[in-house]
Amino acid sequence: MCGIAGWAGPAGAAIDQQALAAMLAAIAHRGPDGDGAWAAPNGRAVFGHRRLAIIDLSDTAAQPMQDAQGAACLTYNGEIYNHRELRAELEAQGRLFKTDHSDTEVILQGYLAWGMDGLLARLNGIFAFALHDLRSGETYFVRDQVGVKPLYFAWARGGLAFASEIKALLALPGFRATLSPAAAYHYLTFMAAPAPLTMFEGVYKLPAGWLMRVDADGAAQARRYFAPWPSNALDTLPEKEREARVREVLRASVRRQLLADVPVGLFLSGGVDSTALLAIASEVNGAPPDTFSVGFDHETELDETAIAAQIAHRYGAKHTEVRIGAAEVITRIEQLVREQDEPLADWVCLPLRAVAHAAHEAGLKTVLCGEGADEQFCGYTHYLRYLDVATGPHKWFSALNALGVGAPVAQLASAVAGRNLHRAFRADFLRRAALGQEAFWGGAIVFSDGMKPAIWRGPAPGAPHDPRLAACGLGQLGHARHSAEVVDALLAPLDERHSEAELLQRMIWLEMAQRLPELLLMRVDKMCMAASLEARVPFLDIEMVKLTTQFGQESKIPGRKLKHLLKQALRGAVPDDVLDRPKKGFGAPMTHWLRGPLGAHIRQRIAQSQVFDALPLDRSAALALIDAHRATDRDYAVYIWTLFNLAAWHDLHIAEARAA
Secondary structure (H helix, E strand, O other): EEEEEEEEEOOOOOOOOOHHHHHHHHHHHHHEEEEEEEOOOOOOOOEEEEEEOOOOOOHHHOOOOOOOOOOEEEEEEEEEEEEEHHHHHHHHHOOOOOOOOHHHHHHHHHHHHHHHHHHHHHOOEEEEEEEEEOOOEEEEEEEOOOOOOOOOOEOOOOOOEEOOOOHHHHOOOOOOEEOOHHHHHHHHHOOOOOOOOEEEEEEEEEOEEEEEOEEEEEEEOEEEEEOOOOOOOOOOOHHHHHHHHHHHHHHHHHHHHHHOOOOOOOOOOOHHHHHHHHHHHHHHHHHOOOOOEEOOOOOOOOOOOOOOHHHHHHHOOOOOEEEEEHHHHHHHHHHHHHHOOOOOOOOHHHHHHHHHHHHHHHOOOOOOOOOOHHHHOOOOOOHHHHHHHHHHHHHHHHHHHEEEEEEEEHHHHHHHHOOOOHHHHHHHHHHHHHOOOOOOOOOOOOOOOOHHHHOOOOOOOOOOOOHHHHHOOHHHHHOOOOHHHHHHHHHHHHHHOOOOOHHHHHHHHHHHHHHHHHHEEEEHHHHHOOOOEEOOOHHHHHHHHHHOOOOOOOHHHHHHHOOOOHHHHHHHHHHOHOOOOOOOOOOOOHHOOOOOHHHHHHHHHHHHOHHHHHEEEOHHHHHHHHHHHHOOOOOOHHHHHHHHHHHHHHHHHHHHHHHH
16 A cells, blocks of 8 residues: 556656656655655656555565566555465466565566456456556556546656655646536535546546556556446345355455554444445454444534444444534644545545544554445445436326427426526426436535536536547547436446346445546545555455346345445344444434534634635625525535535635646
């Protein structure tokens, strides 16, 4: 695990060592255990690395790493969980290793033995890496199958600069930070900029399951190498056998992800997912991992620390509890914005940051966490609501589009809603249906296109056409004008290959294409790595993803029982009182906090923010939302937090850079 940075392109245009050092210094928190640099003799690549030593702690496993013959060099961020099995396979083929058990060298030797496609077909892990082939002059950039690890890039110095975090790219001498209005427009909908866009114009992120190849002349070509294609292949299995498959794969996933040369901890909320990880890890290891939970001062509704402590005690785990309150949030909020890199409008970042630092202070470098279970096994009540809407009202009103009267009906709905947020929220489903748009856009939608007139004064900006982005194959995703077009672009591969996919499968596909990698996993990576802590996600082990995509709706939630397949698979391993307890969810009491000093602080920041001068955002409408939230029982917390994150990010990264 580490942070990576560097450049690749045609000979003679590379960044110098001073520039690389500045990039690595910006991400030192990702790898406090060491750093390294490498420049290709052919002048076509410069790689840098910050190390967080977890597997093979020896100096021989340091990066960037080159093979003995000098054929290729690798800089890599992540963990390969099946590296021992792959090493054995490579050694059987006669490949010689210089390290004792480095997973980094397995990637390097695997590429040389099998080629990039053969390597990626075998890897099980979380990873983002750059690999330069000195024989061909080509450089590959790869992001793992589900997007646990981020990888950013920008065209600079005649080639492609890359890094684990945007702040490393911003450290490049002469690199100017500018705002992307298109990304900001989509961020207001999705809580995060959809890949390949970022909030910085000209800075992009590789989508989950994609690779990019830069040839010797600097031309880039990106393509998808993995997709969670859905099927109903395993629905014919008896129910008990389906449960056994899930149980076996999860147990194997946890076993793989416990492998490390340092202790592995666990984030414990007290819910089904984290308790399952604790139960299995305790069994597999013969002893429980250290556990960590977070609670909130003077709050009970969202606080699960008492339950988490009871569960930790039940398994005999050494347990640490950390608490945060609104006053602490005010003091930490600027640092939070800096650590996020670009705005992530999810206040779970606050408790996640606190518990990550607690684990770091306890001496840990890596933890297990339960991300991905709800998305794969349908654990959210709003999934059921969307299923009802899509098969009911949305389906009926979609007939208007087929009859050719959808557009005027949509215009009428928008006119009636006007700039009233409540009316716009209700009218938006009618508007989407009448226009033939998808009912479900994701599990965390804030201002949909039909709701944006309440805050955005003007047309959708649309991303400027970047011919380099189009030429490399990411134009369809990166040049969407309206947020509905982002949804269409994300669903297009599924519609082309599996048009018969069930509605729930479409919803899960969309979650795994956008919300999971760009919001949920991004918040885990940024908050944990800011504390020099790696987060591992057993529910998103690639073998688990391949399994769950083969179950249809009736296998996962028969009789509309949320998370039924997973819960039944865990019966006997996880206590019934945990499995049968209503889902609470990991969050923060933001609704209440915004009615106190934190709300006053945020109001002041929004009142002064320059983002309202840079974008066609209505400052008075934003302030009115805050005032209504603080003076009435109406809950506008998600809208306020989304706008605040945008404003605070802009003033930190854009306004300050412009002033400098």
